[in-house]
Amino acid sequence: MDRRVVITGVGGLCALGSNAASIWRGMCAGISAIGPIANTELYELDGIIGAEIKVLPEHDICQKQLSSMDRFSLLAVLAAREAVAQAGLSCDDWNAHRYGATVGVGICGSEAVEENYRALLLSGAKRTGILTVPRVMPGAAAGQVSMHLGLRGPVFGVTAACASANNAIASAVDQIRLGRADVMLAGGSDAPLVWGVLKSWEALRVLAPDTCRPFSADRRGVVLGEGAGMAVLESYQHAKARGAIILAEIAGIGLSADAFHIVAPAAEGPEAAMRACLQDAGLNPEDVDYLNAHGTGTRVNDVVETAAIKRVFGDHTRSMPVSATKSMHGHCLGAASAIEMIACVMAIRHGIVPPTANYNERDPKCDLDVTPNVPREKEIRVALSNAFAMGGTNAVLAFRQV
CATH class of the missing domain: 3.40.47.10 (Thiolase/Chalcone synthase)
Structure with missing residues (x-):
């Protein structure tokens, strides 16, 4: 089937x-x-x-x-x-x-x-x-x-x-x-x-x-x-x-838990979810053209997410655009990754990486290509969306061009 x-x-x-x-x-x-x-x-x-x-x-x-x-x-x-x-x-x-x-x-x-x-x-x-x-x-x-x-x-x-x-x-x-x-x-x-x-x-x-x-x-x-x-x-x-217009395919899903702390994050859980998502989609790290980060703007979360991304994507991290759209729509809690799903689907459809707004100063501990303040044109065949929650529950989706 x-x-x-x-x-x-x-x-x-x-x-x-x-x-x-x-x-x-x-x-x-x-x-x-x-x-x-x-x-x-x-x-x-x-x-x-x-x-x-x-x-x-x-x-x-x-x-x-x-x-x-x-x-x-x-x-x-x-x-x-x-x-x-x-x-x-x-x-x-x-x-x-x-x-x-x-x-x-x-x-x-x-x-x-x-x-x-x-x-x-x-x-x-x-x-x-x-x-x-x-x-x-x-x-x-x-x-x-x-x-x-x-x-x-x-x-x-x-x-x-x-x-x-x-x-x-x-x-x-x-x-x-x-x-x-x-x-x-x-x-x-x-x-x-x-x-x-x-x-x-x-x-x-x-x-x-x-x-x-x-x-x-x-x-x-x-x-x-x-x-x-x-x-x-x-x-x-x-x-x-039924002859529907297909906007994108949900290519992969990765779910994991930190089993660590009710509010403090750990890199191992997000890393496992991203790896599981890629495996479910049959993708290699270098196949990902854009990553919508969980990116909450807190001191600890952004550093932990950066570490997890670098573990999964290795050298590809240097050339992979990342953005945190919560800088624009805020953290909508249970709705956050649904709004970020829209960002990923639209990015695939229009070939645009949305920016991370309000970005002022580089943090050496968050050394990702965060697409600061200005959108970027780029063909996006595959986009990943990260969602990491209090309680250490992690859910990552991969969207693919059809």
Whole structure:
């Protein structure tokens, strides 16, 4: 059986743009969408910045439906709708059971949790909202996507902190490879820009006070963002049979765990995931034309990732463009690698390496070709996307030109 899985549609929204095309334009322009948070309910967060979606795109979801959805679910639905529209898919009774969805989330339901705690503890409410549980559950986004698009195949949420979206895409690929589905909507969504979550990240002492500068010697930490990214995945035969335009192939998957520390990274886990991904794809290190790094902008993570990349790619590291797009869209946690999936697919389609924005100063410990500040034209046949998470869970995807 042909085990090839391809992408026929992508959708997304984040601080950079309200759809995949505008996100890509922002990346190519090297725009950093990081800045003050406009959400008026976050007035107590002096000095904390973020990558916020200022205005949601117009949609026809009624208020009754919205009342059952937390923000992370809404973002996932909007991204999934865009991906399905680009893919030209229609879901009917005869094929719905062969169409499914997996959505990765990192910190889900934050809006509903905060809203209800404030009502109970500050406003004297006696009970929470009746739909609080379905709003906050980790599988809510996947369930909402399935309901809004009529998908009746495998549907479930995936959570692996900052590697959630890549894990969700990997799980969706497995469903297609195993013959359980012909089509899967896969990606990630997160909306962590709420008071309690931001104060918790502030306590970790990893938040940057000004902006995100991955791999730059003057980097000062991570900046949280919100967003969603979704892709339509299909078996190659299914896509060809319906005459779909194939954007890229998911050539390989590599998953690993550090088994080391709940927050501190280790190079061995990321190294193992990248090696496993290359092996799954049947690729040599020198076949990779572009690598989208996890690149959070923290002191330790960037050094550890650099070491892991150099171990895997050896001499090829010198000529392999790398970029960290979190410098532009922030760290969207469970959605991060879904937005970075869009970057990889678009890079393959357009032959452009997006830059690492806000880069000021070379760090000898991060001596990669990080594509500083300005995009670069280059034919990209194979792109790798790294996602490494707290807890030491690692997920790497390889995308290939078709």
